Amino acid sequence: MPFKEQLLKRIFYILLLIAFFGCTKKNSKSQTTTSTEEDSLSTYLSKANDFSSTTKKRQEYIQKAFDITINQPNDSLQRVNLFRIANRYYNLNDWNNYRKIAQIVLEKAESGKDTVSIAKAFSYLGDYYGSQGVSDSAFLYYFKAEKIYLQRNDNYNLAKARLNKAQLQYNESDFSGSEISALKALRVLKGEKANAVAYELYNLLGLVYNELGEYDKAIEYHTKALETLDLETSPVEFQYKATSMNNMGLVYLNLNQYKKAIPYFQQGLEQKKDLLLYKPFVYALLLENLGYSRFKLNESKELPELFYESLKMRDSLKLTTGIIISQLHLSEYFASKNDFVKSLKYSNEALATARNSKNNRNLLLPLKRMALIEPSKSAIYNKEYIHINDSLQKADRNIADKFTRIEYETDQIKEENSALTTQNRNLVYIFGSILIIGLFMYIIKSQKARNRELLYKQEQQRANEEIYNLMISQQSEVETIRVKEKKRVAQELHDGVLGRMFGVRMNLDSLNKINDEVGAFQRNSYLNELKSIEQDIREISHDLNREKSELINNFVAIIDNLFEEQKKTFDPKLVSTIDSNIKWESISNAIKINLYRIVQESLQNINKYAKANAIKVEFKKEKQNLFLIISDDGIGFDVNRAKKGIGLQNMLSRIDECNGTFDVKSKKGEGSTITVTVPI
Numbered sequence: 001m002p003f004k005e006q007l008l009k010r011i012f013y014i015l016l017l018i019a020f021f022g023c024t025k026k027n028s029k030s031q032t033t034t035s036t037e038e039d040s041l042s043t044y045l046s047k048a049n050d051f052s053s054t055t056k057k058r059q060e061y062i063q064k065a066f067d068i069t070i071n072q073p074n075d076s077l078q079r080v081n082l083f084r085i086a087n088r089y090y091n092l093n094d095w096n097n098y099r100k101i102a103q104i105v106l107e108k109a110e111s112g113k114d115t116v117s118i119a120k121a122f123s124y125l126g127d128y129y130g131s132q133g134v135s136d137s138a139f140l141y142y143f144k145a146e147k148i149y150l151q152r153n154d155n156y157n158l159a160k161a162r163l164n165k166a167q168l169q170y171n172e173s174d175f176s177g178s179e180i181s182a183l184k185a186l187r188v189l190k191g192e193k194a195n196a197v198a199y200e201l202y203n204l205l206g207l208v209y210n211e212l213g214e215y216d217k218a219i220e221y222h223t224k225a226l227e228t229l230d231l232e233t234s235p236v237e238f239q240y241k242a243t244s245m246n247n248m249g250l251v252y253l254n255l256n257q258y259k260k261a262i263p264y265f266q267q268g269l270e271q272k273k274d275l276l277l278y279k280p281f282v283y284a285l286l287l288e289n290l291g292y293s294r295f296k297l298n299e300s301k302e303l304p305e306l307f308y309e310s311l312k313m314r315d316s317l318k319l320t321t322g323i324i325i326s327q328l329h330l331s332e333y334f335a336s337k338n339d340f341v342k343s344l345k346y347s348n349e350a351l352a353t354a355r356n357s358k359n360n361r362n363l364l365l366p367l368k369r370m371a372l373i374e375p376s377k378s379a380i381y382n383k384e385y386i387h388i389n390d391s392l393q394k395a396d397r398n399i400a401d402k403f404t405r406i407e408y409e410t411d412q413i414k415e416e417n418s419a420l421t422t423q424n425r426n427l428v429y430i431f432g433s434i435l436i437i438g439l440f441m442y443i444i445k446s447q448k449a450r451n452r453e454l455l456y457k458q459e460q461q462r463a464n465e466e467i468y469n470l471m472i473s474q475q476s477e478v479e480t481i482r483v484k485e486k487k488r489v490a491q492e493l494h495d496g497v498l499g500r501m502f503g504v505r506m507n508l509d510s511l512n513k514i515n516d517e518v519g520a521f522q523r524n525s526y527l528n529e530l531k532s533i534e535q536d537i538r539e540i541s542h543d544l545n546r547e548k549s550e551l552i553n554n555f556v557a558i559i560d561n562l563f564e565e566q567k568k569t570f571d572p573k574l575v576s577t578i579d580s581n582i583k584w585e586s587i588s589n590a591i592k593i594n595l596y597r598i599v600q601e602s603l604q605n606i607n608k609y610a611k612a613n614a615i616k617v618e619f620k621k622e623k624q625n626l627f628l629i630i631s632d633d634g635i636g637f638d639v640n641r642a643k644k645g646i647g648l649q650n651m652l653s654r655i656d657e658c659n660g661t662f663d664v665k666s667k668k669g670e671g672s673t674i675t676v677t678v679p680i
Contacts, residue, residue: 041068041081048088051237051277055092062088066101074108079117082108086124091237099128119148119157126164135172139165159189159197166204170211173396179208199228199240203247210251222248237278242268246286249293258293265290284313284322292329295336304333320357324350328369335373347373360388454646555584555592559599563617566603572612572632579620587626587680594654595619595628595676602630602674605647610634612671621680628676636668 047053048061066085072078086101102124109117126141142165149158162185169178182205189198202225209218226244234240249264268286269275275283291306311326327350335343347369354362364385371381556578563576584592599617606612612634620627648664651674655662658678666672 041065044068045081045084045088049091051091058088058092059094062092062097070104074112076112076114076117079105079108079112079114083117083120083124090127095128095131099125102128115148115152116154119145119152119161122148123161123164126168130164130168130171135168138168142168155188156194156197159185159194159201162188163197163201163204166201170204170208173211173392175208175211179205179212182208195228195230196234196238199225202228203240203244206247206251210247210254215251215255218251219248222251236274239271239275239279239282242271242275242279242282242286246282246289249289253289253293256296258296261293262290262297265293280313281317281319281322284310284317284319287313288322288326288329295329295333304330307333320353320359321362324353324357324362324366327353328365331369331373340373344373361392363388364392555587555596559596559619562596562600562603566615570607572606573614574617575614576617577619582619582621582626591626591658591678591680594658595626595678598628598651598654598674598676599630601647601651606632606634609637610672624679626678626680628678629673631671631673633671636666636670636672638668639664639666 044061044065048058048065050058062085065081065088069078069081069085072081082101082105086098086105089095089098089101102121105117106121106125109115109121122141122145126138126145128138129135129141130138142161146158146161146165149155149161162181166178166181166185169175169181182201186198186201189201202221206218206220206222206225209215209221222244226241226248229240229244245264245268249261249268252258252261252264265286269283269290272283275286287306288310291303291310294301294306295303307326307330311323311330314322314326327346331343331346331350334340334346347366351363351366351370354366367381367385367388371378371385374381559576559578563574566574603615606615610632612632615632616630618627618629620629652662655676655678660676660678663675663677664672665675
């Protein structure tokens with residue numbers, strides 16, 4: 001071979017080697033970079049799942065993991081990492097970011113035609129809508145995932161999709177539907193190594209049968225759940241054992257077998273440290289159920305501290321339903337201790353919490369409790385309870401029907417979308433029209449009932465006024481006849497007897513001219529005697545005329561009778577003062593009647609609503625005005641709202657008849673004062 005050709009070959013081999021080693025070095029560098037990114041991603045995801053860290057720190061690590069992942073190629077590895085990031089947001093209850101990541105994965109999976117990731121993204125979106133209470137959307141996404149897994153013969157994930165459906169149906173009180181979905185999931189799970197999924201299905205069936213009142217079946221499935229549970233391999237953050245202990249104890253609690261329930265709650269609380277870290281709401285639930293079981297057994301151990309601790313934890317976690325349960329249990333506890341003030345306080349708090357939650361289902365138990373505590377208002381609470389319960393049952397039936405429609409009609413939704421929209425709109429119009437008509441009829445009926453009640457009260461008031469007027473008139477007639485008779489007697493004494501005696505005295509005085517000493521002495525004696533009699537009769541006459549102004553006034557007697565009845569019938573201490581300078585005989589009967597009715601109405605209102613310990617009623621006169629002041633130390637009321645009531649409206653109309661003024665002052669917890677001013 002010529003030297004030149006050999007030299008060219010050597011140069012070619014050298015260049016080839018340089019190129020080879022250069023590429024190898026470049027690939028090595030690229031692999032090193034990828035490896036570093038993977039290490040950082042794993043670190044961030046691990047730190048993001050550190051439950052002992054702060055929420056802010058964990059969110060920062062999730063964001064760093066996302067920044068790395070989003071720049072990766074759209075392949076199965078990127079989608080796996082995005083699902084891991086979504087799981088971290090799930091653990092933080094950050095539902096908005098959870099949905100965003102699931103939506104990104106869905107778009108990438110659809111672009112890559114990755115049906116496995118599409119189905120998983122559907123399940124994640126179902127979780128999101130389930131958390132937001134949009135149950136129909138959640139069910140639709142779970143059903144879409146189920147269809148994909150069914151087509152792929154992926155029994156494990158098919159069982160998980162059906163488990164998600166069953167849990168959603170349970171949360172929406174569709175217990176029969178939940179039972180069917182869970183049993184279907186168990187059937188496809190046979191032969192699969194899926195203890196965690198089997199555990200959750202058994203546990204869910206136990207909850208379902210507990211709600212349906214089939215307690216034997218509930219115990220059976222909770223027992224199966226515990227048998228399936230492998231504590232060594234189960235993730236500690238799920239706290240399966242504590243959850244099962246609570247659920248098993250709850251069955252015995254519903255069976256009123258409190259002694260059997262207590263050991264389960266105590267076993268669950270043995271995991272206190274892990275529960276507080278991973279599942280604080282389960283810890284609060286165990287505390288509450290343990291305390292309630294002891295309360296039902298009349299055991300005082302750690303009560304009411306268990307209820308207080310549970311309430312505090314639930315309040316910090318914003319668990320509205322749990323807060324209401326704790327408040328109701330405290331109400332029951334204090335009622336058993338005859339502390340009805342605290343019992344009513346916690347019942348009212350439970351009712352307020354339920355109303356603020358804007359979830360009508362939360363109102364049922366507080367309304368039931370309030371009906372027991374306040375028998376005087378039980379009809380109102382029971383009426384509201386029945387109304388809400390009926391509407392919830394109707395809603396539950398509607399949601400169950402909706403789930404069924406989604407399950408069997410999903411394939412037709414796209415084709416019939418416009419027709420269904422029109423149909424739904426028409427249904428809304430129909431139901432809206434029916435609702436408006438029903439509401440209108442209810443308002444008319446209620447208004448008629450109120451008008452009848454008002455007419456009845458007005459007739460009753462007129463009848464009472466007539467009786468009072470008759471009584472006053474009768475007493476006035478008796479008084480008039482009495483005064484007239486006294487005048488007649490006085491006139492007889494003055495004009496008749498005194499006149500005759502004066503004539504006798506004059507005759508005797510004329511005999512005084514006879515100078516017979518004995519006769520003169522006797523005449524003087526008679527004259528003095530007659531003068532004395534004359535003076536006595538004159539004084540009697542004057543006394544009879546003066547007695548009229550000293551008689552006890554009729555109105556004062558009637559008011560005193562009203563006060564005596566109040567003292568005999570009701571507990572509050574009544575103090576009354578009536579100014580002696582008031583000349584009642586110069587005040588018209590109309591004013592006295594209206595004042596009497598105002599006092600009567602005020603005492604009735606205080607007895608019904610104020611819960612007062614003391615009442616003060618005062619009549620006094622200042623210048624040309626008569627003042628009536630009624631005060632109490634009760635709970636007070638909202639003056640602006642009360643002014644719309646029939647009672648105060650009646651009082652105002654009475655004061656208008658007297659050309660007087662009416663003033664009400666009240667604050668909640670500070671009693672109330674009514675001041676009436678009438679010109680006289």
